[in-house]
Amino acid sequence: MLKNYWRIAFRNLTRNRFSSAINIGGLAIGMSVAILIGLWIFDELSYDRSTPHSAHVLRTYPIGDER
Secondary structure, three states, X not given: OHHHHHHHHHHHHHHOXXXXXXXXXXXXXXXXXXXXXXXXXXXXXXXXXXXXXXXXXXXXXXXXXXX
């Protein structure tokens, strides 16, 4: 049964090459973007966790151009 599914999938890939390439390319781009977003979120959430009392660490941003 599984062999039949692979045969049908291969037959459809060879018959519809252009649309198959678009679908596979879109899937690859979508998966890579999802992985990159996940890595970015993981990096943002793990900011300053190595310091003790990391819940009390704040970021400060300067207002204006004071030198």
